[in-house]
Amino acid sequence: MISKKSIKNVTSQTQSSGPEASCAQMLLESSAELLPTPDGVALAIMEAWENENTTVQQIARLVQMDPSLTGRILKLANSAATGRRPVASVPEAIVRVGIQTVGQLAVAFSLIGNESVINCPAFNHQKYWTRCLLMAVLSRGLAKATQVAPPDDIFACGLLARIGVLGLASVYPEAYSNILSTPRPDLIVQEKETFGIDHNELSEAMMVDFCVPRALAEPARYHENPTQSGFEQESRPHKIMTLLHLAYHLSEVAIRDDGNLTVKASTIKVICAQLKLQEGRIDIIFNQALDDWREWSEIFNLSTDEAQNYTDLDFDVADSFLSPNEPVTSSVETLSAAIVADAEIFDLLSGKLTQLGFPALHCEKATAAMQLAMNRQANVFFVSQKNTQFIDMLRGAKEFDASYVFFMLAKTDAELEAKAYLAGADDVITNDIRVTHLKARLKPAMRMLKRYERWRNDRTELRRIAKELSLSHRQQQLLALTDQLTELPNRRAAMEALDQAWSGSIRSQTPCSLLILDIDHFKNINDNYGHDVGDEVLRAVAIILKTNIRREDTIARIGGEEFLLISPHLPTRDALVAAERLRKQLENAKIDAGGETICITMSIGMAMREDTMRHGEDLMISADKALYAAKNAGRNRIALNSAGQIRMLKNDK
Template identity: 50%
Template sequence: MTSSARALLESAGDRLPSPSGVALAIMELWEDDRTTVQQLSRLVQADPALSGRLLKLANSAAMGNRAVAAIPEAIVRVGMQTVGQLAVAFSLIDTNSEGECPAFNYDNYWSHCLLMAVLSRGLAHATRLAPPEDLFACGLLARIGILALSTIYPEQYSLLLESNPENLAAAELKQFGIDHNELSEALMLDYRVPQALAEPARYHEDPQQSDFDPQSRPGKLANLLHLAHCLADMALQSGADRSRQGIVNKSLAAKIGLEEESLGAVFNRGLEEWREWSKLLELPVRDTPSYEDEDSELTEATEPEGSERQRRLRAILIDGNPAVARLESRLDELGVSVTICKDQNEALRISMESRPDFYVFPASDHRLCRLIRSTEWGSSVYLICVVAPPDESAVIESFEAGADDVVPADISPPELRARLVPVRRVLSLDRAWRKDRSELRRIARELALAHRHQQVLSLTDHLTNLPNRRAAMQALKQAWCQSQRNDKPIAVIMIDIDHFKQINDKHGHAAGDQVLKTVSSMLKSATREDETMARIGGEEFLLISANSGLRDLIVAAERLRRRLESATINQAGTAIRVTASMGIAEREPAFDDPDMLLNAADKALYEAKSSGRNRLCFYQGGRIRSL
């Protein structure tokens, strides 16, 4: 895991938002003793964030050593009641979370994740590449990095989305030092999803970027998730009723050993299941007040009592007995906006839609009180318990359950008005604290973003925008390790512009800079996706190829040498011609480390320059050879 991924994991924590509709449906099942694990897991699986939290809890050290990736197993491990509490508690937090990402379409995100998960499970059934429930979790979590970035950097990520980048991952990497795919893998590993599943999920957008053998299990899993991703994309963009012939990709299906007819059946069943799920759950349109709205609310809340601008308090009354109901008219007379709920479940539903300023509930049942107090958000909520008739044991039990105040049912209006003074004071302090925390988080995000920009800059050559020597050595070390692990070739080309000093002396340093920029652009355009081109010195460049052998690289290098030779660089009306010498080497059994590979290529480059320049030489079996 990279340092960027580790830092973002610490920033994300448990702040990833969840759709409150999932929690409401879970809560209804939670109250039914006949609820099965399968029914509950069906709802949990509709929410990537909740699924990740549940897996992390189930895979924690206290729960056992064997990691689980299937949601039903996780539910059995932690218990159904814990799952219900987890869902409700985090939905209460998410309803009132700060820093919503305005340009991020939460509905589309959750719909896509759910459809991709359903299709991944169907493809797993058809191919038997992995347990279907495990691949459901992988499909659900494969894009959770997008949710994390939109949560950690709401303002910056919103601007990035509004710019509509052609390649979202590349734009994320440039701005944040990490893309959503790497962050998704890091989160999945943090949830203790096995690496054998998390790593293929990272490459679900483009399996060719991985170093997996297409015929290996990781390669097939990456292609399976890629197929599910493509099908979900097409279905959501073109509509669920698009004909099967329009979306079936034969080549993708063939990579995982699936016939076209079978793929069509998987897709149709997946759409049907997804439609049924959509009827059960309505994903919310999230509309959280902005920082400015919170600030204005704070200003109103901190006005002196009696001020005309003082904001009206909002209260939820749980009408469990007549003792609470009698307070409604008295609170209304004091300017409190009251919502009557028939029971605690209804109170939770309303809380998820709009958080009240305080709750009033009977002393006969403290379940809601304990649940609210179990959340980070609920630690600052003001709770008033009504006791009728006054009873010392009921008062003590109410305070022990977490109540802030206990009042008699027949409390007089003057005394009730006085009891609301601390409510306003606590609300004022809470809003001030939230405002300060939002500002601190904003500053922390800006500092972290600036730090990551510095990290990116420290690995980039400022003149050519190519990776610099430090970045090249990191890429070489990583490619070397992959080559050893997978027994694949790795080769490098050392490239040196001929007579560059003469160009500087004759045409000036501005012309020299232009030559470097133009040559860099030509080299970069000739670089394939699995290769790295870097500037490692003044006029010296290095190409690292993780999958090409010596023969293939010689052909590519000669083609590039001829292209440079025939190019003309115009600088202030002057035509400048350049050539380059190249040295090539491939990893050989005698090489113990990447430095030996670089030394071999450097010897070949020295021979190319010594024997007349504008040519290439290669190292093979301890000897330098010319093309």
């Protein structure tokens, strides 16, 4: 099975297989030194093995260049599994073990022994190879029983089917470690998002790079997700893939550590039917494979403690055949089908959909189908040729983006297909599509709908968070600008308001008055009644001020017992009248606090914006000087500072 082409020549083959292949190719080329590769002896053995004229003696000479490989081949030749007389010579051991097995052993040994180069903390080298080896021997056992492919070729295929995992762990040790540490179901998605390639794609590319024929490497790529392969049923690649799929699941279940991967008995039945394998033979193959595996593991110093016998396996928890990375139930949750076609086509398709677990609704007319879309009763539509207008209607509205449309043709027709895609169909199928193909075609629909659902959930969540944040941001802002005791704007807010009023007054060339109001002898209130009563008085004063000012005025608490009133647009005379009214109101107020009735007075310093002033602060300074004067003049009065001249305005009672 190993071609004589050099690794370099073979890698160039991988370039022609589409975008993933080129991504894999780029990785192979850019990270050649980091990726695990068989060592020189292994490669030489593989090349020699391909040559029909190579003798056992020549292989033996190559094997003997590597003492540990020699020891392992002798050990395998003399293992209990062969049940024959011991051999001591390498050529004899090679004959007994089989030349191909020697080649595989060389490859496996050089890869398995390469532990030191990987520095990916979450990657368990031992466990990884233990599973690969079990998958290899299981694949070989199944191949022997089914004759799907030469058992030794399948052994190498099983061993290397997951080499991409090792590849990613080698090339991106840290990032991959982070991914491996997260829950498993997203592994492939996460790999794709992070590296642009998943381990199965890389496995295929690396296998081709290791000279494994494409006929084996391609089926190996889909061993986890057979429904994505697109291989024809009954075809050889399909059978190889199915065999590897079964081996993969049996190996995972046998050495499971997370309890998530299980194989349903009915699934085994389906696979056995596909492989034309008697169901009853599986346990014999499995237990035989376990013996072989223990043998091989011993040779490679790998632990086999974890494995269980076939009879101990739990097969009935969940059906993982659809896709081990995707819980089956989720697809049912997200997919509701409707067939937009006449009764004949509906009958043809609905049975198949029911078989797959998706009973479909029927609409003969596009309008009825639109109704279903609007009511969210269906999100996957099978649309016949007659109902193309439904696709136009559906694609015309953004809210139906989360709908998947299959366009149905009576027979393949490239021109109509192109038209359907242009109209907005997601996929085109023929009316007589086979169930298995339909199942495969539904996978992208499920994926798309799930992605959309996730995106919608994420968006809702983001909106909620953004709303919460902006709410809390606004609350925080408000908190930062509010005086906690009186709930009036605080000094900072007052200064902002003053700036605004100042600019507005200049812009509109209207007056702006500023009053600083200070409770007289407030210390006495605290001293006589206590601080709490003082607080109550402050709150009461705030309410009086708040309720006796104009809507366009701003009242703020700027200090202990000091308040600021900004009054735009009022001429001096009116501002003075308003201030006097306020002073009187405060003077006459009877404040109930701490069971006492407390009376207060306030001194008010007032200033008006003057052309000589440069900014709001000048107005503050001016009003403050007036306040000082009002206090000095005996309190409970208004002082106006006008062009530096202070006038007392309180009328003596």
